Amino acid sequence: MYPWQSASWHLLINRLQQGNLPHALLIHGPVGAGKASFAEQLLQRLCCEQYRSLSPDEIACLVCPACQQFAVGSHPDISRLSAKEGENSIKIDAVRQMIDWLQVTPQYAGFKVALLSDADLLTRGAANSLLKTLEEPASSDLIMLTTSSPAELPVTVRSRCQSINLGHYEHTLAEQWLTEQGIDDSASALRLASGGPLAALAAMDDEQRKSRELLFGAWHNVLLGKASIARSVEAVAALPVRLCLRHFMGWTADCVKLQINTEAPITDSARKSALLQLSTVLDTETWFKVYDDLLHLYQIDSASFKTPTVLEGIFADIRLKIGQ
Numbered sequence: 265m266y267p268w269q270s271a272s273w274h275l276l277i278n279r280l281q282q283g284n285l286p287h288a289l290l291i292h293g294p295v296g297a298g299k300a301s302f303a304e305q306l307l308q309r310l311c312c313e314q315y316r317s318l319s320p321d322e323i324a325c326l327v328c329p330a331c332q333q334f335a336v337g338s339h340p341d342i343s344r345l346s347a348k349e350g351e352n353s354i355k356i357d358a359v360r361q362m363i364d365w366l367q368v369t370p371q372y373a374g375f376k377v378a379l380l381s382d383a384d385l386l387t388r389g390a391a392n393s394l395l396k397t398l399e400e401p402a403s404s405d406l407i408m409l410t411t412s413s414p415a416e417l418p419v420t421v422r423s424r425c426q427s428i429n430l431g432h433y434e435h436t437l438a439e440q441w442l443t444e445q446g447i448d449d450s451a452s453a454l455r456l457a458s459g460g461p462l463a464a465l466a467a468m469d470d471e472q473r474k475s476r477e478l479l480f481g482a483w484h485n486v487l488l489g490k491a492s493i494a495r496s497v498e499a500v501a502a503l504p505v506r507l508c509l510r511h512f513m514g515w516t517a518d519c520v521k522l523q524i525n526t527e528a529p530i531t532d533s534a535r536k537s538a539l540l541q542l543s544t545v546l547d548t549e550t551w552f553k554v555y556d557d558l559l560h561l562y563q564i565d566s567a568s569f570k571t572p573t574v575l576e577g578i579f580a581d582i583r584l585k586i587g588q
């Protein structure tokens with residue numbers, strides 16, 4: 265359960281325990297709000313035979329026969345519907361099948377749940393065919409619709425569902441979570457992703473991977489004398505200075521470990537062979553000095569320093585230590 269979903273979850277579980285869970289839910293929120301995982305967890309809770317006696321935070325008992333069938337993906341009281349691969353709409357025939365399926369008595373003591381993902385893709389006819397079921401569901405039925413674009417659903421569908429907006433949450437919860445995932449400026453990342461924390465993480469991951477590659481290229485070239493200092497600095501000049509320092513410290517620590525023991529576990533294991541080569545460029549004592557210098561720069565208020573100025577100093581010092 266993602267922290268920003270906790271309030272919505274508890275609201276629904278409360279209603280479930282009071283015996284008045286709505287029978288049609290419209291789970292919406294921006295791309296990356298975690299709608300699919302939220303819906304799946306709710307589905308898992310409702311299909312567990314012990315759903316009444318679980319604590320509010322528990323998702324399922326995991327041991328009842330229904331949970332075991334859920335785990336292997338063969339729970340008979342669950343139906344999932346989304347657009348077929350290669351198609352960009354959900355057609356009336358598929359919805360009618362789902363409605364027919366809902367008429368069959370559930371096999372377990374939990375709910376019978378139909379999950380309709382990306383409900384904005386319902387054709388007009390498909391949406392209309394849902395109306396009667398949304399209006400008079402059986403007492404053990406739950407229909408869950410998910411969408412990033414609720415406005416694209418007909419009002420007649422929306423008005424028959426209880427709205428669960430996963431985009432409406434305390435922003436500090438998502439920012440803190442993103443920080444824990446290693447995102448530097450979580451507030452802007454969240455803003456750029458229109459409030460979808462998972463989308464923010466994916467975008468920043470991509471961004472960070474590119475930055476890491478650029479930085480390693482510069483670091484590698486400086487240590488092996490493959491490019492001038494000016495060129496190496498230029499390649500990463502746009503990156504925040506603390507990000508550069510953090511990565512350089514990480515690779516320095518890895519080089520020290522590898523120099524002492526080539527089989528030592530290192531942080532950036534994906535770059536092990538390149539780091540093994542770099543580790544031989546300086547002796548252990550000098551590597552420690554490099555690390556201390558980087559750490560010193562990191563600990564003083566380096567965020568206000570200009571990246572090119574700081575890196576020119578670091579790179580020149582390393583070249584000096586190598587004796588180039």
Ligand SMILES: [Zn+2]
Nearest residue numbers: 312325328331
């Ligand atoms: Zn169970």
